[in-house]
Amino acid sequence: MKRLVGGTFTAALVLCAHAASAQCGNTSAGFDAWKSDFAADAQRAGVQSRGLQALANARYATRTIAADRNQKSFRYSLDKFMQVRGADTIVAQGRKRKARSPDFYAALERQYGVPAGVLIAIHGMETAFGGFMGDSSVVSAIVTLTYDCRRSEFFKPHAIGALKLVDQGSITGATKGAKHGELGHTQFLPGNALTYGVDANGDGRVDLYNQTDALASTANFLRQKGWKPGQGYQQGQPNFAVIKQWNAATVYQQSIAIMGARIDG
Known part of the structure; x- marks a missing residue:
């Protein structure tokens, strides 16, 4: 095998680096070319025909x-x-929801250790209890954020997750969600939906547009991220750090903790 030397070797490294990963961009100009490159990344990650078509x-x-x-x-x-x-x-609405379905929330707390107030507060904050779950294409939004140079690496696993959810039939290329690609009642990022989603109603598929699946999946996410059953979730208490795993904004975390305590009474 002929050995590459000098400039030839350097050129080969550059070509290999270009082939290894799709190049991000900050305008729409390179988006279609990037999608073609990213399709290879997606395929290597296990995305199949339906997901690739959605991409x-x-x-x-x-x-x-x-x-x-x-x-x-x-x-x-x-x-x-x-x-x-x-x-x-x-x-106010959260207290009514808890009072209407006490057994449902009690069952979630028994299984995952997360109190009703926290789940209800997240549900209310994210989508007004399912009243508005978004009007943007989940796949287009998350793929665009992966192409955008600002946070490509953060969003890449979520883009792969969205395409795998298409493969599984959990969503389609037309499914609507929030502007950052979050989906369902509690606005899961797609990679998290793939990892932590639960088929709580037993219909054979994880559907985060179904309230039962969505709230169980949210509880599962928090438990898997370290929620300690029976421990507090206000600032300075053990489970407040887990709320941070759901959303990185401090005011959001504080709001969920305050509202959750008020709902739980």
């Missing part, structure tokens, strides 16, 4: 990029954030 059909999500550049609410004070997000309404 091919994905469109550059301009609204997703705009939203990602302008997340103002997480810069609010805690009081302002809770006001804007309707904390008092979430608590």
